[in-house]
Amino acid sequence: MTETIKRSLRESPKARWTAMVLVSLSAFGAYYFNYALSPVKPMLESALGWTSSDFGTYTSSYAWFNVYFFMLIFSGIILDKLGIRLTGLSSALLMLIGTGINYWAVVTDFPDAAQVALPLIGEIKTQVLYSSLGFALFGVGTEASGITLTKAIVRWFKGKELALAMGLQMSIARMGTALALAVALPLAINFHYSSPILWAFVLMFIGVIAFVMYIFLDLKLEKSEKEIEVDEEEPFRLRDILSIIKNRGFWYIAILCVLFYSAVFPFLYYATDFMINKYRVAPGVAGIIPSLLPFGTIFLTPLFGGIYDKKGKGATIMIIGALLLILVHGVLAIPFLDNWILASAMVVVLGIAFSLVPSAMWPAVPKIIPEKRLGTAYAVIFWIQNIGLMLVPLLLGIVLDATNPSVATNKALIRSSVEQSYSTLLAQNNITVDADEMKRAVETTTTTVVDSVVKTSFYKEIEHSAAEKEDVKNEILKQVATAGGAFETDEDKSTSINKIQQIITEQTYQVIEKNKLNIRYNYQADILIFAMLGVLSLIFAFLLKREDRKKGYGLELPNIKE
Numbered sequence: 001m002t003e004t005i006k007r008s009l010r011e012s013p014k015a016r017w018t019a020m021v022l023v024s025l026s027a028f029g030a031y032y033f034n035y036a037l038s039p040v041k042p043m044l045e046s047a048l049g050w051t052s053s054d055f056g057t058y059t060s061s062y063a064w065f066n067v068y069f070f071m072l073i074f075s076g077i078i079l080d081k082l083g084i085r086l087t088g089l090s091s092a093l094l095m096l097i098g099t100g101i102n103y104w105a106v107v108t109d110f111p112d113a114a115q116v117a118l119p120l121i122g123e124i125k126t127q128v129l130y131s132s133l134g135f136a137l138f139g140v141g142t143e144a145s146g147i148t149l150t151k152a153i154v155r156w157f158k159g160k161e162l163a164l165a166m167g168l169q170m171s172i173a174r175m176g177t178a179l180a181l182a183v184a185l186p187l188a189i190n191f192h193y194s195s196p197i198l199w200a201f202v203l204m205f206i207g208v209i210a211f212v213m214y215i216f217l218d219l220k221l222e223k224s225e226k227e228i229e230v231d232e233e234e235p236f237r238l239r240d241i242l243s244i245i246k247n248r249g250f251w252y253i254a255i256l257c258v259l260f261y262s263a264v265f266p267f268l269y270y271a272t273d274f275m276i277n278k279y280r281v282a283p284g285v286a287g288i289i290p291s292l293l294p295f296g297t298i299f300l301t302p303l304f305g306g307i308y309d310k311k312g313k314g315a316t317i318m319i320i321g322a323l324l325l326i327l328v329h330g331v332l333a334i335p336f337l338d339n340w341i342l343a344s345a346m347v348v349v350l351g352i353a354f355s356l357v358p359s360a361m362w363p364a365v366p367k368i369i370p371e372k373r374l375g376t377a378y379a380v381i382f383w384i385q386n387i388g389l390m391l392v393p394l395l396l397g398i399v400l401d402a403t404n405p406s407v408a409t410n411k412a413l414i415r416s417s418v419e420q421s422y423s424t425l426l427a428q429n430n431i432t433v434d435a436d437e438m439k440r441a442v443e444t445t446t447t448t449v450v451d452s453v454v455k456t457s458f459y460k461e462i463e464h465s466a467a468e469k470e471d472v473k474n475e476i477l478k479q480v481a482t483a484g485g486a487f488e489t490d491e492d493k494s495t496s497i498n499k500i501q502q503i504i505t506e507q508t509y510q511v512i513e514k515n516k517l518n519i520r521y522n523y524q525a526d527i528l529i530f531a532m533l534g535v536l537s538l539i540f541a542f543l544l545k546r547e548d549r550k551k552g553y554g555l556e557l558p559n560i561k562e
């Protein structure tokens, strides 16, 4: 078909780069919210009584609807039927609604023991369930928006700077992840644990506005191409899936994708907590270390993509990426190597691996799958990848609780002692506070105590039986009451509450230290799971290279022919 593109708006660099920035803004918000609650894990435990399994359920819920309801496949069909404008706007709105539900669930005061029974999952805290449903809705929007944005970029940049535009769009999205990891916990500490979600809501709203602006630009593009004959795009067909899944090379890439991404995205969910617990990094700055990973990829992904374009060696690049993955998780798993500088260096190396593999893997798909089935192929790969994003974070949470059985109960014990101490001291001193003020004070005190114990204790914790836990609780109450006896209230209410907070913090801390109450997680088993995923990734990267040699896909050849 003839294609006269002289008068198309795509010919204007200003117009197409504006389109790229506008569509990328919603991805920025999405990638921010994806990790906005991860660094806040320790606070969710201290303040809301979540366990690691609750956190695992929440993070795995991102993929619930995508996996169970085949939403990625449907999104591909919907995108084909409704087009970029409607699908993009609907997915941006879906992300916004999901974020809103998540915010509501986290700020709502559910009774401590409120639980619902779900098929397959079993008993789950009501708050965790609602947060997860919001996150699951957000996940559908994010993945649908991912394939829509790719199509939008292709629409504007085909025959132009396509790879660069895709790389930059990924970089803008990753800036969102870096921002979330670096600022979420400081935001939560200084304001409220829900503040990172509120910010996500604002960013997502900006994303929706930006997408509405994109729609106007896209309408202008359509108008400019009205008289022009352009190539018809191939529609999404279910029967394409059949021909794709018969291809062995496709399976190697899809399995490598799910294994590799499962060792990186879920790692980021837990990384801040891991830095605090293993490397004793102060919570306020612990997120900076994992944020080095997405931050590095912002520059490295386009760089490695360029190298692959010119020099080739795609399958070898994926093998190197998988080897680095094993190195990083292997080193992070060694118990006595607990220096934060080493941890930061490993995160930087993981960032290099996470730039190498995607920069070679995504452009390798068109070498294995014919162009007209590419949309379907990416949707199926994302679907398989989502299975990993659903199972691995949940497994990590369950394993963390199972290998650290006393941590969650000990945190709950501290919280209830703090609560009782407040009630006693406030009553003794005739100070009345409303329920919200009290809740806030208990949350802050518990978080402060837990943080300081985790950061400063070098003892080898001993596990306590239930009876000993009661003793510890009584001792906390006794110590707080003794120290509180000398307390006199002659100042205003907030000064008095601050003093009470200080007394409770100090006394609780001392009792925990003395009794060696274990509230620090040992992440050893979780990190070994990541290392195993690395080994499996390496095996599939080798299988892919062998298949390439057999079938001659040209994965090792440059993309740009001289």
Ligand SMILES: C[C@H](NC(=O)[C@@H](N)CCCCN)C(=O)O
Residues within 6 Å of the ligand: 031, 034, 143, 146, 170, 265, 358, 382, 385
């Ligand atoms: C391009 C690729 N995107 C994905 O893999 C998405 N399916 C998942 C997005 C989840 C974001 N945490 C990428 O980001 O490398």
